Amino acid sequence: MLSFIIKRVLKGLLCVWFIWTLVFVLVRVTGDPTGWMLPDGASTAAVKELREEMHLDEPIIKQYVDSFLDLLHGDMGKSYYYKQDVKKIYSERLRNTFSLAVPSFLLAVAMGIGFGIIAALKHNTFVDRALMTITIVGHTIPSFCFGIILIMIFSVTLHWLPTFGTGSFRHMIMPMLTLAWGPMSSIARLTRGSLLDVMTKEYIDGARMKGLSERKVMVKHALRNSLISVVTVMGVQVGHMISGAVVVETVFSWPGMGQMLVNSAKQRDFPTVQYGILLVAFSVTFVNILVDISYGFLNPKIRESFK
C-alpha cells in the first residue's frame, strides 16, 4: 500500500512539473506583458529596456532554469501587475475558490449519485426519462450559459438572488448550482448506467437467492459494486470542476483563483499564471491520488495488488 502511494505521488509530481513547464512555454510564446506595462506609443528602446529589466530578453531555456530553481526554493516570483509575492495574492483567492468548489463538489456527488439511483430504480419510467433529460441538458449546455440562465430567472426576473458578490449563503446558491450542474449530470448518468449494468449481473440473483431483502440486495450488492466505476471518474470530475470554476467565477464575479487566472493570463502576468496553474495542478493531482486510493479500498482486486 505504502509503495503504491509513493509511486502514485511521484507520478503526480511528474505530472505537475510537466504542466508547469507546458504553461511556462505557452504563455511566453503567445505574448508578453510589456504591451500594457508601458504607455501607448512607447519607444522601442523603452520596450527593450523593460524587457531586459524583466529578464524577458534572455533565452527561454535560461528563463526556465532560473524560474525552476526559484520554484524549488519556494520562491514563486512577484506579480507583474500587483507588484507583490504571488503566494500572497493567491492565499485569499484560494480560500474563496475552495469555499465554492468543495460544497459544489459535494453537492454534485450527492445529487448525482442520488439521481442516478432513482433513475435506475425507476428505469424506463417517466421519472427516469425526466432525470435523464435534465442531466443531458447539464451535460451539453456550457456552464456560462447555465449561469446566465440562472441569473435571468432568479435575479433579473424574480429578484430572489444577488447576481454577484460573496458573503452569504444566498450569494453562493447560483454559483454553486452552476458549478455543480455539469459534474452532477455526468455522475448521475454514470451511476444510473453502472447500476443498471450491475443489476443484470448474476451475483445480484445470487444475493437474492440468499433470501436478502430487495433493499439489502440493492444497497449492499448492487450499489456497492456500481460505485466502483463512479469513483473512478471522480478525479476527472474534479478537473472539470476546476475549469468550470474559471467560468463561474467570471460570470458571477466571484473573487477566486479562476477569475485571477483568467485576468493574469490576459495580462501576460507570467508569475501569477504559473503559480495559479501550479496550485490547480496540485489540487487536481491530490484529489486523483485520493480517488485512486479509495478505488483500491472499494475494489479488492486492486487492493490486493497494493500489497
Added chain:
Amino acid sequence: MDDNIIEVRGLKTYYYTATKVIPAADDINFSMKRGEVLGIVGESGCGKTTVARSLVGLINRQNTRIEAGEILFEGIDLAKATPKQLEHIRGNKISMIFQDPFVSLSPVYTVGNQIAEVMRAHSTGKVDKKKERETIIELMRKVGIPSPELRIKDYAYQLSGGMQQRIMIAIALACRPDILIADEPTTALDVTVQAQVLELIRNLKDEFSMSVILISHNLGIVANMCDRILVMYGGVVVEEGSCYDIFKNPRHPYTRGLLMAIPSLKEDREELFSIPGTVPTFTAPVSTCRFADRCPHACDRCREKEPDFVDIGPGHRARCIFADKEVLNA
C-alpha cells in the same frame, strides 16, 4: 400424496418480448419426495433455467409472467408468493447454485463474508462472531475446501472455478435447505473437476437429507445421480420417467438423440453425434409437435396439433404420437 416435498402443477412461464410471447416453460408438472433427485435435461434454450427460476420467484416481473400453474411447497403456492415469503424460503428452504460460480459470487466481499450473509439472513438474534466463524470454517471443510481458515478471507477471483463452485454450495447449504436446485453446476468447470463437484453434491444430499433438482444439457451427467428425469424440449417436457426408463426404454426421438450425444457412451466413435439443427424459439400458442423440424420421424400428423402425453408405463410417458409404436425402433 402428502409426502411430496414440492409439487408443480401446470406451470407456465412466458417471456414477453417486443415482438412475441415465448412459452419458455409450458405446462410443467412434477413432484418430488424428500431425498429424491430429479434431473431436468435438454439442450440449451429448452427452458430448464426458466423452470428452476420460476420455483423461487427469480424472474424479472417486467417481461416475465407466470401465466398459470401452482408450485406447492409447505402449504403455500410459490407462484403467488409475496416477496417476504420468497425471502424466507430462498437460501433457507430452497437454495440454488448457478452455472458460472465466478459471476455468481460478489467480487467485492470475501467468501467467508458471503457465507455469513446467508446465515445471518435466516437467523434471529445476535450473531456470535467467533461461533459464526467456526461454523463457516466447518462448512467450508465439508464442501472440500482445503485450509478453510485461510481461504475464508479470500475473494472469489483468488479461487479456482471448482473451489468457487464449492463456495456456492457452502452458501446454498448453510441453512440446511430442503431442496437444492443445481442449474448446470458443472458446465463452466474443467472436466476433471466436474466429477468431483457432482460427487460432492451427491454426498451432501445424503448427509443433509435434501432433495436435489439437477439441471444439465448432458444426459450423461444426470445419469448416475437421478431417480427421475424430465427431458425438456422447446419449453415442454417431452419425456419423463425413472432413470431406468429414460436410459433403457427411451420413447421420444429427442430423448434418443440426447442419449446418442452422450460423450462417454460413444467414446469409440470418430465423431460425437449431435442432433442436427438447433432449438427454435417458439411463439405462444404452439400448435405442432415442437420437435417436428428436427425429428427424423416427422409426418403431417405431427404438425396438426401439439401431441399429448402417451403413457408408456408407471411414471413413464412421452409426448410423441409414435411413443408406443414400433416405428421408432426402425
